[in-house]
Amino acid sequence: MADxxxxxxxxxxxxxxxxxxxxxxxxxxxxxxxIAGVKDPETIAEHSFRAGVVGAVLAMMEGADPAKVALxxxxxxxxxxxxxxxxxxxxxxxxxxxxxRVTADQVSAAHPAVAEGVQRVVAEYENADSIxxxxxxxxxxxxxxxQAVEYREQGYRNIQPWIDSSLAGLKTESARQLAExxxxxxxxxxxxxxxxxxx
Numbered sequence: 228m229a230d231x232x233x234x235x236x237x238x239x240x241x242x243x244x245x246x247x248x249x250x251x252x253x254x255x256x257x258x259x260x261x262i263a264g265v266k267d268p269e270t271i272a273e274h275s276f277r278a279g280v281v282g283a284v285l286a287m288m289e290g291a292d293p294a295k296v297a298l299x300x301x302x303x304x305x306x307x308x309x310x311x312x313x314x315x316x317x318x319x320x321x322x323x324x325x326x327x328r329v330t331a332d333q334v335s336a337a338h339p340a341v342a343e344g345v346q347r348v349v350a351e352y353e354n355a356d357s358i359x360x361x362x363x364x365x366x367x368x369x370x371x372x373x374q375a376v377e378y379r380e381q382g383y384r385n386i387q388p389w390i391d392s393s394l395a396g397l398k399t400e401s402a403r404q405l406a407e408x409x410x411x412x413x414x415x416x417x418x419x420x421x422x423x424x425x426x
Contacts, residue, residue, distance in 0.1 A: 241336025245345075248333060251308045259314035263385040265378055271307050274370060275300060281373070282366030288401035291358045299352045299363035302345060306330055326353050365402035368393040372406050377414050 252272040260268030282296040304312070306329035313321055323329075330349040334342040352363060372393035375386040390410070397403050 237336070238338040241334075242338050242341050245334055245337050245341070248308050249305055252305065255307060255312065258312045259389070260374075260378070260386075262314055262316065263378070263383055263389065265383055265386075269374060271304050271312060274374070275304050277373070278303070278363075278366045278370040281370050282363050285362045285366055285369070285399060285401050285405070286359065289358060289362055289399050291362045295359045296362045296366065298348055299359060300366050302330075302348045303352050303363065303367060305333070305345075305349075309333065361398050362402075365397050365399050368396045369402050369406055369409075373409055376409055376412075380414055 252275065253270055255271045256268045257271055257274055258268070279297040279300040282300040283293040285291075286293040286296040306326045309329050309332070310323045313323060327346065327350050330346055331342075334345045337345075351357075352360060372390055375389040375393065378386050379390075394403075394406050394410075397406060
């Protein structure tokens with residue numbers, strides 16, 4: 228008798244294939260930064276990783292579920308393995324499939340529990356309005372702002388529109404406070420807490 232909780236070989240390959248596909252996010256660049264002149268921008272996976280950490284932190288500050296927010300952030304751009312990272316200016320001319328549709332295709336051969344679970348996470352991020360979803364969207368924007376601060380520090384001058392649009396889109400008070408603080412700091416500011424100041 229087959230164990231219903233154990234995937235068969237086809238489901239295991241379908242699930243492993245999805246995991247291999249997600250690995251492409253470690254190589255795929257966030258293309259919007261090229262418009263700002265950034266020669267070697269962050270990858271989609273790098274963005275998603277810090278968005279997950281930012282989301283968990285914001286959730287703690289806002290009284291939301293940190294694990295749920297981190298999960299939403301982790302999956303929010305996984306569709307870009309198939310449709311790429313279309314910058315905002317590109318969306319004026321292109322109509323891409325919905326993230327829900329892309330996700331359904333991505334996990335169509337996976338274990339049923341994986342397919343259902345991943346689709347549920349993506350659908351929630353795209354359509355719900357819970358505090359966790361609001362915080363996850365803020366985490367996405369705040370991570371972009373943090374990255375822009377780092378690029379500005381590296382000498383890229385054309386990133387102010389990314390800072391402005393990220394800041395304008397923030398919904399939670401915690402995200403706005405963290406953004407305002409980050410805009411007054413350098414990326415190495417955190418070391419000052421641990422390294423003595425010479426005087």
